[in-house]
Structure formats: C-alpha cells, structure tokens
Amino acid sequence: MCTRCSAGQVVEVQRRAGAFCIRHRRWHYGGEEHDVRHRASYRRAERCIAGTLWRRGVALGTGEIELAAELLHVSDPMISEGATCANRLRAWYPEAVSLAEFLTEPWACQFLAARTIGSEPVVALIESSVAAVRDGGDTDLEHIRGAFRANGREASVTAPRRARDPYMTIVNAGRVRAFVRKRMPRLRGAFLKHNDARDTEVS
Template identity: 85%
Template structure:
C-alpha cells in the first residue's frame, strides 16, 4: 500500500520526509509538486518511493556541478523536490514511455531527451518542455529528434560530454526500467 501524498505537508507547509519536520522556502513550488504527485503521477502509478522521483532527483544532482557526490537520497530529494517531481512527471508521460520503450533507437537519443529535459526543468521552462515533447518522437523503429525553429536553444542541443551524459550512458537499463516500471513495457505501443 502506498501513500498518495509526497514529502511535503500542504496544510502545515512543512517538509516531512525521512523523519524530518521543518519549514521550507518557495512553498508555492512545493504545493505544485504535491498536487502533481496526488494528481497525474498517482494516476500513472508513480508515487514517492516507487523510484521515479528519486531517480529524477539523482539526475538533477548530477546535472549540478556545484554539488559533490555523496549526498543521501533524502538530501537529494530535499534539495530538488519540486524539480524532481516535475521531471518525473514529464518523463513518465505516454509519449516519453514510447520513446524509452523503443530499444532499437540506441542510447544517444535517450541521453539527448534526458539532458534537454533536465535543462528545461532546471530553468523552469514549461514552454521549452512543450517544445521538447514535440521534438522527440518514435516512428516505427526510428527516433525522430526535430527542433522547431523557435525551439532551437540550449534545451534542444545534444551534449556529448559531461557528467550527465556519462551518468545516463552507464545507467541506461536502470533509467529505462525505472521510468517504465509503472507501465507494462511490452504493452507500450511504438507507432
């Protein structure tokens, strides 16, 4: 049995995860994160503790060059909670699941999707996320990555170096498995 709520108490505006009980800044972003957990993510079978949000927080930490390795899951989640929930919501949408489930496309398109999604979520670019949603498609056995003229920015660029690229390449089966665990990967139709 899973709780429908996340790590933040909306009523009391307090952080409640891993036995902690403390106030937070930017309460509005934490409230939005809780609504996403209780709404769209819950309907997809994603909850706090199923792995998707924790993996998203880990990806966000790897993408931040100022944070050193060695943070615990609880500290990563505390540092990146609103962004991690948004990233998990974005990467568990049906179109993203079709993209992750298409194993014939290789790892580079998946790395590009994750890197551009991380950049857009960190910059709080909902318009950029919409462009990314339209730019990454799976058609048959081929991946299509197009960038509309207005979306050609740093979020659409494929970065071939850096910590995120190496992290994603090394953990590709875990990433695909975690972001597809709420689905039956064999049942995801790849048009």
C-alpha cells in the same frame, strides 16, 4: 506522516501524498521535518503526486521521483557528490516531481521503449529534459515534446525550433550525459515500469 498531523506520533502511511505536508507547510521525509522556502512550488509538486502521477502508478518510493532528483543533483556541479537520497530529494523536490511527470508522459515512454533507436537519442532526451526542468520553462519542455518522437519501431530526433537553446543541442558532453550513459538500463527501467499502471489511468 507530518508529526503535527499525527499529534507527535511517528506514523507511516501509504497514501496519495509525498514528502511535503500541505496543511502545515512542512517537509517530512526520512525521519526529518523542516520548514521550507518556496512553499508554492512544493504545494504544486504535492498536487501532481496526488493527481497525475498517482494515476500513472508513480508515487514517492516507487523510484521515479528519487531518480529524477539524482539526475538534477548530478546536473549541478556546485553540489557535493556525496549527498544522500534524502538530501537530494529535499533540495530538488519540485523539480524532481516535474521531471518525473514529464518523462512518464505517454510520448516519452514510447520513445524510451523504442530500443531499436539505440542509446544516444535517449541520452539526449533525458539530458535535455533535465536542463529544461531546471530552467523552469514550459515552452522549452514543449519544444522537447516536438523534437523527440517514436512511432512503433521508428523514432526521430529533430532540430529544435530555437537553435540557440543550449539544452536542445543534441551533441553536448556533460555530467548528466555521462551519468545517463552508464545507467541506461536503470533509467529505462525506472521510467517505464509504471506502464502497466497507465493502462488503468482515468482520463
């Protein structure tokens, strides 16, 4: 809990909230507290955690958001490889929440769960999603929703409507691609483990 909310006491709570105190506009995670820039994006992330992600069974500490921050960290060659989980989360918090929300949507879970399609389409989905979230384009994310589809045991990956978009190029070697290939079971497990909770999601 933000120590301003708790009157200076160290208090741990389990609630529908993340690592940003909307009331005092401060970051509080891992025993550290800081003011942050771009507070509006952090507020949006908090509302997503308390709303959409909470209903899906996804929260700070269940693994999906932390993994999304790690994927975003890997995608940036200017950042040191040795950053801690707390540092990665603080640096990428709004984007990590957006990525976790995107990759836990029903269509994405259906695609990730289709093991008969092999690993490369999943690699392409995650790599494209990371790049699109980093660029901050809702239209780009919508293109990805249309390009990756699964129906039962069948799945399809279609060409993007805007071929010039580099993040939608399926054949594209990169840091994220190598990371995802090595950690496929962990990635699938993290983004699919909330599926039981989704059964109780309120529409």
